[in-house]
Amino acid sequence: MRGRFPGDLPPLDGLRFLNVSYNNLSGAVNASAVKRFGPSAFVHAGNASLVFSKDSPARPRRPPPPPRTNGKKDHARTAKSTATKRKRKKHLGVVAVAIVCGVASVIVLLCLVGSVACGVVRCRSRKHGDKEAEEKKVQWGEKEEDEVVVAAAAGKGASAAPVVLFERPLMELTLADLAAATSGFGRESQLAERGGRSGAAYRAVLPGDLHVVVRVVEGAMAGVGEDDNPAAAAAAFRELARLRHPNILPLIGYCIAGREKLLLYEYMEKGDLHRWLHELELPAGRPDLDDTGGDIWEAAEDRRSISDWPTRHRIALGVARGLAFLHQGWAGSGRAVVHGHLVPTNVLLSDDLEPRISDFGHLSGGDGDDNATPEADVYGFGALVLELMTGQARWDEASVSWARGLVRDGKGLDIVDPRVHGGEAAEREMVECLRVGYLCTAHSPDKRPTMQQVVGVLKDIRPRPLDGGGDA
Numbered sequence: 001m002r003g004r005f006p007g008d009l010p011p012l013d014g015l016r017f018l019n020v021s022y023n024n025l026s027g028a029v030n031a032s033a034v035k036r037f038g039p040s041a042f043v044h045a046g047n048a049s050l051v052f053s054k055d056s057p058a059r060p061r062r063p064p065p066p067p068r069t070n071g072k073k074d075h076a077r078t079a080k081s082t083a084t085k086r087k088r089k090k091h092l093g094v095v096a097v098a099i100v101c102g103v104a105s106v107i108v109l110l111c112l113v114g115s116v117a118c119g120v121v122r123c124r125s126r127k128h129g130d131k132e133a134e135e136k137k138v139q140w141g142e143k144e145e146d147e148v149v150v151a152a153a154a155g156k157g158a159s160a161a162p163v164v165l166f167e168r169p170l171m172e173l174t175l176a177d178l179a180a181a182t183s184g185f186g187r188e189s190q191l192a193e194r195g196g197r198s199g200a201a202y203r204a205v206l207p208g209d210l211h212v213v214v215r216v217v218e219g220a221m222a223g224v225g226e227d228d229n230p231a232a233a234a235a236a237f238r239e240l241a242r243l244r245h246p247n248i249l250p251l252i253g254y255c256i257a258g259r260e261k262l263l264l265y266e267y268m269e270k271g272d273l274h275r276w277l278h279e280l281e282l283p284a285g286r287p288d289l290d291d292t293g294g295d296i297w298e299a300a301e302d303r304r305s306i307s308d309w310p311t312r313h314r315i316a317l318g319v320a321r322g323l324a325f326l327h328q329g330w331a332g333s334g335r336a337v338v339h340g341h342l343v344p345t346n347v348l349l350s351d352d353l354e355p356r357i358s359d360f361g362h363l364s365g366g367d368g369d370d371n372a373t374p375e376a377d378v379y380g381f382g383a384l385v386l387e388l389m390t391g392q393a394r395w396d397e398a399s400v401s402w403a404r405g406l407v408r409d410g411k412g413l414d415i416v417d418p419r420v421h422g423g424e425a426a427e428r429e430m431v432e433c434l435r436v437g438y439l440c441t442a443h444s445p446d447k448r449p450t451m452q453q454v455v456g457v458l459k460d461i462r463p464r465p466l467d468g469g470g471d472a
Helices: 031-037 072-139 145-154 175-181 230-241 273-278 295-306 309-328 374-390 397-408 423-440 451-461
Strands: 002-005 024-029 046-052 162-165 201-206 210-216 251-257 260-266 347-349 355-357
Touching: 162 175, 175 201, 175 251, 230 251, 230 260, 273 295, 273 347, 273 374, 295 309, 309 347, 309 355, 309 374, 309 423, 309 451, 374 397, 374 423, 374 451, 397 423, 423 451
Parallel strands: 002 024, 024 046
Antiparallel strands: 162 251, 201 210, 210 260, 251 260, 347 355
């Protein structure tokens, strides 16, 4: 800075700290300023016109003029003195560098120790927080899915709980056998969950090469409450096992270990409808069968079947038949068995891509669930048909309303899945199926058709000679 000191600066009376070193100021520095702010505040603060008052300890003193000598001795003495000073400065510089490096090393070490300590504290805090959160979940009945099963398997005396297999009554299995077949109900055996209401599901291979899915029962099912005694639960499971239909995933067994209830279903190798529609990918190019084996060819066949219109129609018709069968209910009960959450992830596919409805087991009006009605099931089926015809995922009320508007305006052909091949006939039949979805998703439940009526309409859209699928 250039200027006059202290005139060009604000008043110095209220300042606690001031340093104008290494500037180009002019003026006068009095003793009070030097005393107040220290001599270091005025190091090289100005040019030759910046002077200090006589009583200032920081007043620069002019060094006395060197003696006038012309002798060689004085010159040698001066050179020797200069060399000594240079050595001393070099020595002091080395010492200063060593001190700075030592201090820096200590600071770095302290920082590392502090970081490790903070990490340990955070880790302990996180573990403690997770433990508290888990305890809260247990208090509110929101246990993790896998911990429910592990708790049942580790319960006192629960490992000896028998496993009942309806079609193999002579096979003697216990909960301990299920735990062994699922690696202790570990995550490596757990199946992915994308929308089911029940608890965790695990794949298991039982004696006799029986591939099953072990599913945890959470909440109430048809005739089964969370606090029901084992006899009532067993009776309800036996009733569910009586529901047999080509498009229903049958219940093949159960295990009751105290308050924990496990259900056994047939394992479907093809997975669910959501995976078939949205997650299968064709391999790039033509793979070498010797290098990849048959699995990739099987996946390619599954992917190519997505573009087959008769397959999609057969899936829609099969789901409609299975749902109509459930709505008939048990003979003489007068109450329909409803699904309450019909989505593509709850529709499994057999080896020949025949659909089987899973995760059902509610009685209409039996558990206070507004979705547990036949009319709500019809709406869910309508949304499923829209997804099956368009190939678009994640249908909610807004997307259903959007599709209904296009179908109502006669623009259904604009949203059919372009992956489906079959010519004009296939496109015409797909538009008719979109109209079925339109009727099933009517805003008023009273205006929705029954599933038995839906089955008839779908059969008329694409009649098949020698139709082997049994009517619901």
